[in-house]
Amino acid sequence: MKRLSLLTLFTAMLLALWLLLNDTLEPGHWLLGAALTIAITLGTAAMRPLRARPHHLLVAVRLLGVVLVDITRSNIAVAGVILGPARRRAHSGFMKIPIDLRDPYGLAALACIITATPGTVWAGLSPDGGNLTIHVLDLQDEEAWIRTIKHRYERPLMEIFE
Amino acid sequence: MSGVQFPLWADLLASLLLIVGATLALIGSFGLLRLSGLFARIHAPTLGATLGLGCVLLASILLASVGAHRLVLQEVLITLFMVGTAPVTAMLLMRAGMYRRREDGSRKPSRHQDTARPSTGGASPE
Numbered sequence: 001m002k003r004l005s006l007l008t009l010f011t012a013m014l015l016a017l018w019l020l021l022n023d024t025l026e027p028g029h030w031l032l033g034a035a036l037t038i039a040i041t042l043g044t045a046a047m048r049p050l051r052a053r054p055h056h057l058l059v060a061v062r063l064l065g066v067v068l069v070d071i072t073r074s075n076i077a078v079a080g081v082i083l084g085p086a087r088r089r090a091h092s093g094f095m096k097i098p099i100d101l102r103d104p105y106g107l108a109a110l111a112c113i114i115t116a117t118p119g120t121v122w123a124g125l126s127p128d129g130g131n132l133t134i135h136v137l138d139l140q141d142e143e144a145w146i147r148t149i150k151h152r153y154e155r156p157l158m159e160i161f162e
Numbered sequence: 163m164s165g166v167q168f169p170l171w172a173d174l175l176a177s178l179l180l181i182v183g184a185t186l187a188l189i190g191s192f193g194l195l196r197l198s199g200l201f202a203r204i205h206a207p208t209l210g211a212t213l214g215l216g217c218v219l220l221a222s223i224l225l226a227s228v229g230a231h232r233l234v235l236q237e238v239l240i241t242l243f244m245v246g247t248a249p250v251t252a253m254l255l256m257r258a259g260m261y262r263r264r265e266d267g268s269r270k271p272s273r274h275q276d277t278a279r280p281s282t283g284g285a286s287p288e
Contacts, residue, residue, distance in 0.1 A: 020239050022195040075186060078205060082193035093201040109270040115249035121250075123256050135256065137197075137205040 009054065011037045052105040054160050063156040070152065071117050078118040081138050093139045094123060097146050099132045100155050106161035113153050120145070172228045176221040183217030186210060200259045204252060211248045216241070 017024060019035035038089055054060065081088050107129075111122040112135055123133040136145060170175075186209045193206025219237040226234040 023236050071212050079189045082196050112249045112280050115252045122253050135201050
């Protein structure tokens with residue numbers, strides 16, 4: 001049963017990847033893909049000792065939308081900083097954010113979201129996991145950045161992974 | 163693909179997407195020149211890797227789908243692989259930069275630790 005429950009979301013995503021790679025929906029590829037993905041999932045189970053338990057997939061879909069919108073907005077903001085006057089480029093710096101998320105998969109997702117958004121880069125987590133350091137290109141209002149990251153990203157991630 | 167005639171709207175939309183994407187990548191590269199220091203510069207190329215790439219991939223999906231008369235979504239894979247790799251590189255660069263800065267800071271004489279020389283083996287305790 002435990003092994004069976006491994007064959008869930010991960011397998012489904014690998015199978016989707018296989019079908020996309022081959023750009024086909026033929027039954028033969030479904031079979032081959034299913035055999036491959038099940039073998040890969042079981043074979044690499046030992047390399048993934050910690051299981052992610054994502055739930056609330058709807059929250060994940062909404063988070064994806066939020067992130068896409070934010071990436072678009074930050075693109076425009078960073079382009080403005082680059083093309084704007086010199087004084088706008090003099091505000092970059094590090095800042096700390098208290099963090100409540102503990103799930104490693106959730107943290108990995110948060111790291112990817114923060115770094116993939118132009119203008120912010122993940123710079124490290126304190127050893128106790130309570131303090132996140134990020135580098136911000138346009139660091140003027142620390143409170144606003146803390147609000148954005150905690151409300152828009154961390155809370156949905158905690159719902160999904162914890 | 164060379165002989166395929168695309169409808170005008172697809173051509174126009176794809177061209178627009180390509181120009182927007184290329185402009186974003188250009189602004190990002192220009193940012194490397196305009197910004198100073200590793201930590202500020204690390205933000206600039208993200209433009210080309212996110213929305214810039216997104217626009218180019220959308221144009222590619224559009225033309226491939228119109229050309230093949232069905233939805234071609236292989237470009238989604240490129241997005242997936244980029245999302246999985248680009249942030250990791252950026253974080254590694256960031257960490258390396260921070261480490262180097264810390265190293266430079268601690269190379270002052272006062273912080274020099276008086277640890278013993280690396281043991282050459284066979285040294286017994288006491």
